[in-house]
Amino acid sequence: MPAPPDFDLHSDSERGLEAASIPVRATRAAPFEAIQRFLSRYGLIIVLLALPLAFMASDLAHGHGFAHILENLKDGVSNGAIWALVAIGYTLVYGIIELINFAHGDVFMIGSFVSFGMWGTLGVTLGTGTLGRVGGLIVAGAIAMIACGSLNVMIERVAYRPLRHAPKLAPLITAVGFSFILQNVGLEWLGGSQHGVDDLVDAQHILVNIGGVHIINADVLAIGITIPLVLLLVAFVQNSRLGKAMRATAQDPEAARLMGINVDHTISLTFLLGGLMAGAAGLIYALYNTTIRFDQGFEAGLIAFTAAVMGGIGNLQGAVLGGLIIGCIQQISDDRINSTWTPAIVFAYLILIMVFKPQGLLGEETREAG
Amino acid sequence: MLVAGLAVFVAACGGGSSGSSTGSTASGKTLTVYSSLPLQGASRTNSEALVNGIKLALNQAGGKAGQFTINYKSLDDSTAQTGKWDPGQTSSDARQAAQDKSTILYIGEFNSGASAISIPILNRAGIGQISPANTAVGLTSNAAGASPGEPEKYYPTGKRNYVRVVPKDTIQGAAVATVMKSDGCKKPYILNDKEVYGQGLATNTSDSLKTAGIPPLGNDGWDSKAANYRSVASKLAGKGVDCVFLSGIVDNNGVQLTKDIAAGIPNAKIYAPDGFCESGWVSPKEGGVPTSLDSRLQCTVAxxxxxxxxxxxxxFFQQYEAKYGKGNLNPYAIYGYAAMSLALDAIKRAGSNGNNRQDVINALFSTKNLPSVLGTFSIDKNGDTSITDYGLYSVKNGQIVFSRVVKPSAG
Known part of the structure; x- marks a missing residue:
């Protein structure tokens, strides 16, 4: 479609005030408008691909091939899988009650602690056989998920439900309060220092080398657990009766109530699902990094919430996409630039994405967004 | 960050209010010596050993220094929330000592970053400070490793009040470089935790490595909040790094960093300074790295x-074990003892003015050829000790074990 004449882009008052300069402005504005149109159409893609393409070009120029950048992206996807699971909890809750659940990162931390505690209780150690380890970890993971799901439901019941009709600031503060309570629980549990845990899955053992890209056990663990969980969750929300109730409540709680949906139960279910994902993420984090800490949830929560916003708050697939993108940015920055700059680069990316697409990559799914 | 900023602000304000007591005389014949050390987190074991050493020195002196009775108060500069030294708590400790009229000396801090906060507060109050563990160069001089404005910014009155009984990081950096060279390192790399101590020591070590003919391939900061450091390790592996020096404190996610570097560069040797050299780093029982890494780890302590x-x-070691039990020896115990001994000696040397804070500070700085448990040492005009020997420690079965004495030569 041909571009409209430039002077048509201005209001009548502008034309009236600057009538004498219209031809000159039109000439000068043309390239600017063209750049603006180009950026609004392709800016986001340029932003997202800038880092990987720049380093890929650099690798090729130095004769290193694609292996290095692919290794970065592989590491990013496997790290990002953990952020994605945590981000789901943020996005689900924000989508349904428009609350930033600050305590969610700490629920994730409790997931790591419960997992670690459970495999201690079950006697799963480095000396346990493969079958015993797998069985123990499945049981520990299931218990961590149930514990985090129940904890999240309890938090909603105690700290958010009584404030459902209060000003938005009130539940925000109770969320911050619960975040500190959970951090202190973690502090009492394992103390203030980082706590190394047994490397039960031999996390950094190279499983296979595909064209210079090393797939390690931790990658298989993170991606192997995250993909089925996300698929199950999406299927549940899209197709099940309860999932439809969740979506209806997210769109209009009053209308949903009039249609016979038990809104309170639906909101509790949302918290349960978010907690289950956080529990799974907690288990993966402990096995993946082999170090846990009482304040790990703060940083993880910040990153995961950023992922949720980046992908489009309220949008499940968006949260996953955001998590994976942040994982990739972190790995590329750590490896190619300097880990000192990683947090700044991640948030610079967030700002750029928000500038080009304020509703997030896959679009918001909230009442505000319609 | 906000807390740190507030702490500095509060410290600055507090310093002003306590400034009225500058050069004052502590009241009465009973004087108080404070210590401020991290009694929580990974450094807890070392701090407890320091406190034990301090108490032992005071007990052996009969609780007296010259004509004065000495009262000892132990403060904690860490918080449970941070699991390490905390700017706000450090400031609070220094202010508590500054506001106590009976205070004569202050033993602390364990971490150089913490001393950067407490020195100005005590400086305004005219109270002498003895650190049993700080090594950052910038606290006492502007030699290599110091940041712009150091050390003047720590001494707002223009007078010095801070001394230490451990050698500074120009010496530790040279000791690390000496060890790396003798171990056959060809492509060393330095990672630092971006704190006062870690960054300064990284510069010192880098300089010493250059002098030793094995310049480091890089000196990067690590993000203490990161979930893991696999890409950092992968970057170093890609450069062919064979030795890595972790310049910082273990509380800054040092266990995760060590694990990831060890896994990402399977044949690399890993070196660490006194900020890492504690059981929280290497003991699996205390959440440290697995014992499978023991043979690859070494650290230096003075x-x-x-x-x-x-x-x-x-x-001293015999008496310490007799009092606190065999097998409880910690490298830092002797420094606690040495710091309190120096404090008592300075008060004694100040004679009848042993309760005058400035006279005691003057006595600290005029320490010459003082026989001590560490050997005979002097304090120079900057407040640094003349002792230079460093100990190299290896790790066996999750425990830090003395390896040998290092006579720094690279720096």
Missing amino acids: TLDPGSYPPAGKK
């Missing part, structure tokens, strides 16, 4: 094995 000390030092 402490030697009992056999390498003069008779007074050997005697």
Whole structure:
């Protein structure tokens, strides 16, 4: 479609005030408008691909091939899988009650602690056989998920439900309060220092080398657990009766109530699902990094919430996409630039994405967004 | 960050209010010596050993220094929330000492970053400070490793009040470089935790490595909040790094960093300074790295094995074990003892003015050829000790074990 004449882009008052300069402005504005149109159409893609393409070009120029950048992206996807699971909890809750659940990162931390505690209780150690380890970890993971799901439901019941009709600031503060309570629980549990845990899955053992890209056990663990969980969750929300109730409540709680949906139960279910994902993420984090800490949830929560916003708050697939993108940015920055700059680069990316697409990559799914 | 900023602000305000007591005389014949050390987190074991050493020195002196009775108060500069030294708590400790009219000296801090906060507060209050563990160069001089504005910014009155009984990081950096060279490192790399201590020591070590003919391939900061450091390790592996020096404190996610570097560069040797050299780093029981990494880890501390000390030092170790139990020896215990001994000696040397804060500070700085458990040492005009020997420690079965004395030569 041909571009409209430039002077048509201005209001009548502008034309009236600057009538004498219209031809000159039109000439000068043309390239600017063209750049603006180009950026609004392709800016986001340029932003997202800038880092990987720049380093890929650099690798090729130095004769290193694609292996290095692919290794970065592989590491990013496997790290990002953990952020994605945590981000789901943020996005689900924000989508349904428009609350930033600050305590969610700490629920994730409790997931790591419960997992670690459970495999201690079950006697799963480095000396346990493969079958015993797998069985123990499945049981520990299931218990961590149930514990985090129940904890999240309890938090909603105690700290958010009584404030459902209060000003938005009130539940925000109770969320911050619960975040500190959970951090202190973690502090009492394992103390203030980082706590190394047994490397039960031999996390950094190279499983296979595909064209210079090393797939390690931790990658298989993170991606192997995250993909089925996300698929199950999406299927549940899209197709099940309860999932439809969740979506209806997210769109209009009053209308949903009039249609016979038990809104309170639906909101509790949302918290349960978010907690289950956080529990799974907690288990993966402990096995993946082999170090846990009482304040790990703060940083993880910040990153995961950023992922949720980046992908489009309220949008499940968006949260996953955001998590994976942040994982990739972190790995590329750590490896190619300097880990000192990683947090700044991640948030610079967030700002750029928000500038080009304020509703997030896959679009918001909230009442505000319609 | 906000808390740190507030702490500095509060410290600055507090300093003003306590400034009225500058050069004052502590009241009465009973004087108080405070210590401020991280009694929580990974450094807890070392701090407890320091406190034990301090108490032992005071007990052996009969709780007296010259004509004065000495009262000792132990403060904690860490918080449970941070699991390490905390700017706000450090400031609070220094202010507590500054506001106590009976305060004569302050032993602390364990971490150089913490001393950067407490020195100005105590400086305004005219109280002498003895650190039993700080090594950052910038606290006392503007030699290599110091940041712009150091050390003047720590001494707002223009007078010095801070001394230390451990050698500074120009010496530790040279000791690390000496060890790396003798271990055959060809492509060393430095990672630092971006704190006062870690960054300064990284510069010192880098300089010493250059002098030793094995310049580091890089000196990067690590993000203490990161979930893991696999890409950092992968970057170093890609450069062919064979030795990595972790310049910082273990509380800054040092266990995760060590694990990831060890896994990402399977044949690399890993070196760490006194900020890492504690059980929280290497003991799996305390959440440290697995024992499978033991053979690849080494660290330096300005402490030697009992056999390498003069008779007074050997005697100290016997007495310490007799009081606190065998097998409880920690490298830092002797520094606690040395710091309190220096404090008592300075008060004694100040004679009848032993309760005058400035006279005691003057006595600290005029310390010359003082026989001690560490050997005979002097304090120079900057407040640094003349002792230079460093101990190299290896790791066996999750425990830090003395390896040998290092005579720094690279720096």
